[in-house]
Amino acid sequence: AQSVTQLDSQVPVFEEAPVELRCNYSSSVSVYLFWYVQYPNQGLQLLLKYLSGSTLVKGINGFEAEFNKSQTSFHLRKPSVHISDTAEYFCAVSAASYDKVIFGPGTSLSVIP
C-alpha cells in the first residue's frame, strides 16, 4: 500500500519569496505522483504530475516539482510566490497500476503581502 506525508501543515511566506512544500511517500512499487491545489471555496485542480521520464516536472502557474526516488520525495517549488497562490496544496500518490490515488493531509500556503 502507498502512503503520503506532508510534513508542513502550514507554510507562511512573504510575497515574491521562494517557497518549497515538502512531500514524502512510501511505496513498494513504482508510483505516479501528483500535486493538486485547492483555492478557497473551490474543488481541487491538478498542478502537475510525474509519471515517468525527467524527474523535474513543470506545472501550471510557475510551479515545479522534483521526483527523488532515493529519498522518496516529490517536493513542490516556486521561485517567487504571489498573493493568488494562497491555497491548500495536496500531494498524492498512486501505484503504477489501476489503483486508487492516496492524498496527503495537505499544506496550507499563506502568502503575506
Add this chain to the structure above:
Amino acid sequence: DSGVTQTPKHLITATGQRVTLRCSPRSGDLSVYWYQQSLDQGLQFLIQYYNGEERAKGNILERFSAQQFPDLHSELNLSSLELGDSALYFCASSVDGSGSDTQYFGPGTRLTVL
C-alpha cells in the same frame, strides 16, 4: 470550470435523515470518484466507479452507498445521518480511472447535519 457538476451546492438536514448527492462527470470521462473533506479528517477517498462498475473502495461507511448510472452520472446516498457526517463532499472524474489519470474535481456539496 472543471466540467464536473455537482448538485446541490449546499444541503442542510437533520440527524437520522437520508440525502442524495449527484455528480455529472466531464464529457467523455468514464470514471467517477467520491471524496469527503472535513477539518479533522482531511480529504478522504470514499469510492470509485468505472463505466458503471465499482472499481475501488476507500473509507466509506456502511450507511453510505453510491452508484454510477448508464449515462455515467453518479449519486452518493448518505443515510442515518450523524452530526459527524457534516463535511464537503467532492466528486471527481477521469478518463479511464487509471492511477496515472488526472482527476477533475467538481465544486463540491457542503452538507450540514443539525
